[in-house]
Amino acid sequence: MRKPEADPEIEARRYGPIPDKIDPAIEALVDDIIGKVADKWTMLILEALHENGTLRYTELRRKVEGISQKMLTQTVRRMEEDGLVRRTVHPIIPPHVDYTLTPLGDSLSKAFCGVWIWAETHYDEIQQARQAFAAARSGEVHS
Template sequence: MATHDADPTRVLKGRDDTTCRVREVLDRVGSKWSLTVIHELGPGTRRFTEIKDAVPGISQRMLTETLRLLERDGLISRTVHPVVPPRVDYELTPLGRTLLDTVRTLLDWALTHIDDIDKARDAYDTRT
């Protein structure tokens, strides 16, 4: 696990390579599909169809792309079982598990404040 001695507030202020990479990671893990997939894998191993059924509105193509990107980033693992028909399981890696509390907190926050956000949007739309 990497550690950084630098001031964490500096990371997003500059225009250096680290800042760009941090933003790239945040874009990936902060996407609506990634957050939901990470949350769905929290309880344990799931098959593709189970994930798709648990994530309303996601297309097969988008789920495939999201899983590939999360696997590439080391957040999930993909296991292909040599059976007929083929069975593929997905699960969070130890690195992916480190995100679970943060993802749950963010999703809980959104659920708690969705009505407040709707009211703010309505007020804004009325003013403009």
């Protein structure tokens, strides 16, 4: 994943004071978005569109290896519903459909780039922890 520039508004708020009260509507939206975006396919579609710009349906399916036609359709519809993706249908025969990230989708992609950078930065530590956990588990008595 290419490393996009940080969103200055998000960065300014990230280091600002923590609010005293959390708006329940915002909390519900965050839970909903995390539930959708944490999905493997959503993340891969987000990444493919961020890296490649506008893609036709068939190109998008090729970029997101292993996704079924049904799952791709369902996922881009959810992303479109949330305003993350713009779907453009060209009225030709056969129909030609393009997908591109909206500015909102692009900003989400930038936000999740931090997860990529975190994983890259801590890769060795995570691998060591997993190996230690597996070694400890293999020595346990299983009932």
